[in-house]
Amino acid sequence: MIVRELEKQERKYALDIIWSVFCMDVAEVYEQEGIDAFHEYLKQENIDQLCDSGELLMFGVFEQEELEGTISLQRRGHICNYYVRRSCQGKGAGRLLFDYAKRYCKEELHKTIMTVDAAPEAVKKYIHMGMKPIDEMQMIHGKCYVPMAMEIL
Template sequence: MKIKSIELLKVNLASTFIWKVFSEFVAHEYPQEGINTFKEFIQPEELQKMMENEKIFMLGCFDMKKLVGVLAIMDFCHVSLLFVDKEYQCKGIAKTLFAKALELCLQKNQELREITVNSSIYAVPIYKRLGFNITGEPATNNGITFIPMKMNIIKK
């Protein structure tokens, strides 16, 4: 398995992969409005625009040439996407992607004290295993229900 940056040329691949995993595990939690909002957010053009503006960076986990995991961080402090292929879940891919992303965030901002995420209900246990804690009540925005979570960064 190899962790690599998702470059602009691979955004279509990442978008398709994210949609597949989202549809399988998360979409059933959302009304149509939320599904539409999410689908809009992961459109290749939208992701490319955010990447070009350095608003977001994306990492992919590849098994040979097959994309099996994606993580995106917004503003070097907020997890906006984390998806792992069904066949590769519970194998440490999310943990490895997050560790690499955290390393990149700390390189960019050595004063970073916390990473946040608005977790789907499905992913709360995953984020808890990564070290995140729930910081508020479930909320809904544009049809997407989420649970706010954060992880404090402890400097060594």
């Protein structure tokens, strides 16, 4: 498996993975307002604009030519859109993406802290990777999450 920045034409496949896994694993703890807002955010033209402006960096993990998962970073060192195909979960793809994002934050963005707004069911996974909750569970605009952070040494 390799991790690399996604090409513009690959973003659509990443967005398909994100939406599919979100609907199966995350949407149930969101209110409709949050689901609708996330769906709107994931529109191709919005993501392309964020990536083309440099505000968002999208990476993918590939097994041969197949995109298995994706992670995005905001330049402030904030993880977003971290999803792995269900059929690829538990095989190391998610860990590769996370470790790549952590190195990128440190070496390219020169950050010492990496953050994420974790879906409730993902909190244990983030803790396993070294992140810590920094606040209680939040429900803002229909989105349910736990703010988490880690120092990057």
